[in-house]
Amino acid sequence: MLADIKMQAYDKLSDQELIALLRQRKHAAFTEIYNRHWTTLFIHAVKMLKDEDEAVDVIQDVFTALWHKSADLDINTSLTAYLYTSVRNRIISVIRHGKVHEDYMDSLSQLLKEGDFVTDNQVRFNELTVQIEKEISSLPGKMRQIFIMSRVNGLTHKQISSELNISEETVKKQIYNALKILKVKLSPCVFLMIL
Numbered sequence: 001m002l003a004d005i006k007m008q009a010y011d012k013l014s015d016q017e018l019i020a021l022l023r024q025r026k027h028a029a030f031t032e033i034y035n036r037h038w039t040t041l042f043i044h045a046v047k048m049l050k051d052e053d054e055a056v057d058v059i060q061d062v063f064t065a066l067w068h069k070s071a072d073l074d075i076n077t078s079l080t081a082y083l084y085t086s087v088r089n090r091i092i093s094v095i096r097h098g099k100v101h102e103d104y105m106d107s108l109s110q111l112l113k114e115g116d117f118v119t120d121n122q123v124r125f126n127e128l129t130v131q132i133e134k135e136i137s138s139l140p141g142k143m144r145q146i147f148i149m150s151r152v153n154g155l156t157h158k159q160i161s162s163e164l165n166i167s168e169e170t171v172k173k174q175i176y177n178a179l180k181i182l183k184v185k186l187s188p189c190v191f192l193m194i195l
Contacts, residue, residue, distance in 0.1 A: 015079035
């Protein structure tokens with residue numbers, strides 16, 4: 001009953017008041033922001049992505065980031081504008097990553113179709129594969145495990161999170177850090193092979 005009364009009080013607050021409470025890490029303020037903005041952000045994301053599952057992932061990522069950054073939150077616009085910009089930027093990132101991966105797979109598929117995978121190319125491919133595997137094996141233990149589950153086994157962040165009993169945010173951060181390390185160690189061409 002007391003929780004209902006407190007929640008009712010939060011739904012009367014302005015976005016600016018909720019942001020101030022969010023900076024204090026108040027869960028109820030975060031919940032109110034989430035409930036107030038989730039549906040419109042989801043509709044916006046679906047229009048851009050044309051995929052409801054991806055839209056849900058994007059919105060969840062945005063709200064997860066909002067909570068993690070809440071103590072240091074510095075919003076110079078309205079909360080609505082901030083959230084829409086965050087969603088748009090996340091969607092651009094999703095589309096860009098998907099495009100790079102799609103282009104690589106298309107070019108690899110084309111190469112295989114044309115039969116240009118002659119012995120010389122096979123030897124080079126094997127050398128590159130060994131180089132990639134060597135650099136991946138030098139990653140720290142948990143990071144390596146998560147990276148392999150994602151890039152080699154093709155598991156989603158959610159599946160990895162569930163299997164290892166860690167947050168999706170931790171999975172994303174570990175993959176991001178692994179890619180940063182590998183980007184430094186591998187040539188740009190070789191690095192694209194693991195994206």
